[in-house]
Amino acid sequence: MPTMIEPKLIAGNANQPLATAIARRMSMHRGMDVSLCDARVERFNDGEIFVEVYENVRGEDMFIVQPTSNPANDNLMELLIIADALRRSSAARITAVIPYFGYARQDRRSKARTPITAKLVSNMIVEAGIERVLTLDLHATQIQGFFDIPVDNLYAxxxxxxxxxxxxxxxxxxxxxxxxxxxxxxxxxxxxxxxxxxxxxxxxxxxxxxxxxxxxxxxxxxxxxxxxxxxxxxxxxxxxxxxxxxxxxxxxxxxxxxxxxxxxxxxxxxxxxxxxxxxxxxxxxxxxxxxxxxxxxxxxPTAPMFAQAILNTWNGTSVSSLFDHKTLGPIYEGLYAAE
CATH class of the missing domain: 3.40.50.2020 (Rossmann fold)
Known part of the structure; x- marks a missing residue:
């Protein structure tokens, strides 16, 4: 029988503590170690971003944890370059976990001769080879329609x-x-x-x-x-x-x-x-x-919710179950006293 592919996490530099917390939480759920993929994401002297993945990712189900927060442009480019590195390394599927989706406030033309940058960013993400997006509280929910790939928008x-x-x-x-x-x-x-x-x-x-x-x-x-x-x-x-x-x-x-x-x-x-x-x-x-x-x-913390959402995406079960606070209650056990 074929070996079951485990979910693999890789993170940019935008929010390493959150990525580590998600990996730790997934380890608790899986009962086995889920660690961040060994890679380096660094900059040359002129500011160019370079990514090198040290682990074999061929045929793997990859999840990139990278909010596009300040500095938005650098973090967005990190996300795109990591995705390109994984795609060229024959990853089976690439999911972008973008806890904060930058440029979301530019979701429409507010006046003449202005861009819709959220749509431009969504096009870039799709072209980079990302096949699914997992995010939290999009500024405008219609941004999901800017993508030609599945987008799961979680709620806080x-x-x-x-x-x-x-x-x-x-x-x-x-x-x-x-x-x-x-x-x-x-x-x-x-x-x-x-x-x-x-x-x-x-x-x-x-x-x-x-x-x-x-x-x-x-x-x-x-x-x-x-x-x-x-x-x-x-x-x-x-x-x-x-x-x-x-x-x-x-x-x-x-x-x-x-x-x-x-x-x-x-x-x-x-x-x-x-x-x-x-x-x-x-x-x-x-x-x-x-x-x-x-x-x-x-x-x-959002790590418990993101960890469960990643696992649900990986094993093909519903992510919308996390929209209910009664469902989230057991996931956040210990943080809030039972009501």
């Missing part, structure tokens, strides 16, 4: 539902989920339905890009524990301003659950000085020392 809301029910136990009746803008209502509603909380919206109007002119709270947040839900926090200006507006409207506390902690520029300082009691992000983007040291930023 089941993890956040577990976290909220654990950390707000005893005061769940006071919790209100808040969308920071009209465009994020669907994402906020998803978490609200999971934890049985009402929904509010902060309507923002911009004077010019990057500058919020006015914010209005839609809904009664008086004496509520407000939880702002979004997919990306970049400079944190809008987030901190929304927290202030909620407190001005009578909120008891303000917390935030945001999937991808880009946290560029003055973001960490803004969060540390804001009225928010906590900002909860995932580890899809490698945390800087400043992020780790910030007292009101907490990071929840």
């Amino acid at each position: 809301s089941p993890i956040y539902a577990l976290d909220a029910m654990h950390n707000f136990r005893g005061q769940m009746e006071d919790v209100m989920v808040v969308s920071p803008d009209v465009g994020g209502v669907a994402r906020a509603r998803d978490l609200a339905q999971r934890i049985g909380a009402p929904l509010s919206i902060v309507d923002k109007r911009r004077g010019k890009p990057g500058e919020v002119a006015e914010m209005t709270v839609i809904g009664d947040v008086k004496d509520k524990v407000c939880v702002i839900v979004d997919d990306i926090v970049d400079t944190a200006g809008t987030l901190c301003k929304a927290a202030e507006v909620l407190m001005e409207n009578g909120a008891k506390e303000v917390h935030a659950y945001i999937t991808h902690g880009v946290l560029s520029g003055p973001a960490v300082e803004r969060v540390s000085k804001s009225v928010m009691k906590s900002l909860v992000i995932t580890d899809t983007i490698r945390a800087t020392d400043a992020v780790k040291a910030c007292p009101n930023i907490r990071i929840v």
Whole structure:
């Protein structure tokens, strides 16, 4: 009988700690060692990226763990070059595990003579020989349609539902989920339905890009524990301003659950000085020392979910089962107390 092909992981330099955690988690599930493929991903003096895979990958089911976070261009090129190296080495299938999909905010033409860069990036990924993409909380779900290959878009809301029910136990009746803008209502509603909380919206109007002119709270947040839900926090200006507006409207506390902690520029300082009691992000983007040291930023792991999703992809079972927080509960055993 033919030998069963085991899943093999390889990682770029974007988020080695997450890749290592995924491999460790897969080892627990498989009951056997799953380690990162021995390879080197380095740069020449002029910045060119070079990849060399030291292990035989012929006929293997390969998974590349590489978010395309800052520096987005370098990390994207690493992903493409690793894929090319694997394809030319006769890997049987190549899946890109992209916890944070960079350029996702450029998913449409916002004005004349602008690109749709998310579509360009998807074309590059397909042309590199990648046959499947596994990602988390795409900024716009229609990006899945930009690819001509299968795309599995996981959701952070089941993890956040577990976290909220654990950390707000005893005061769940006071919790209100808040969308920071009209465009994020669907994402906020998803978490609200999971934890049985009402929904509010902060309507923002911009004077010019990057500058919020006015914010209005839609809904009664008086004496509520407000939880702002979004997919990306970049400079944190809008987030901190929304927290202030909620407190001005009578909120008891303000917390935030945001999937991808880009946290560029003055973001960490803004969060540390804001009225928010906590900002909860995932580890899809490698945390800087400043992020780790910030007292009101907490990071929840995604490795258990990604490990299970990779195993489900490898053995041909459903990935959508991970959309349910009840299914994720056993996967996150020990992190959250049973409810």
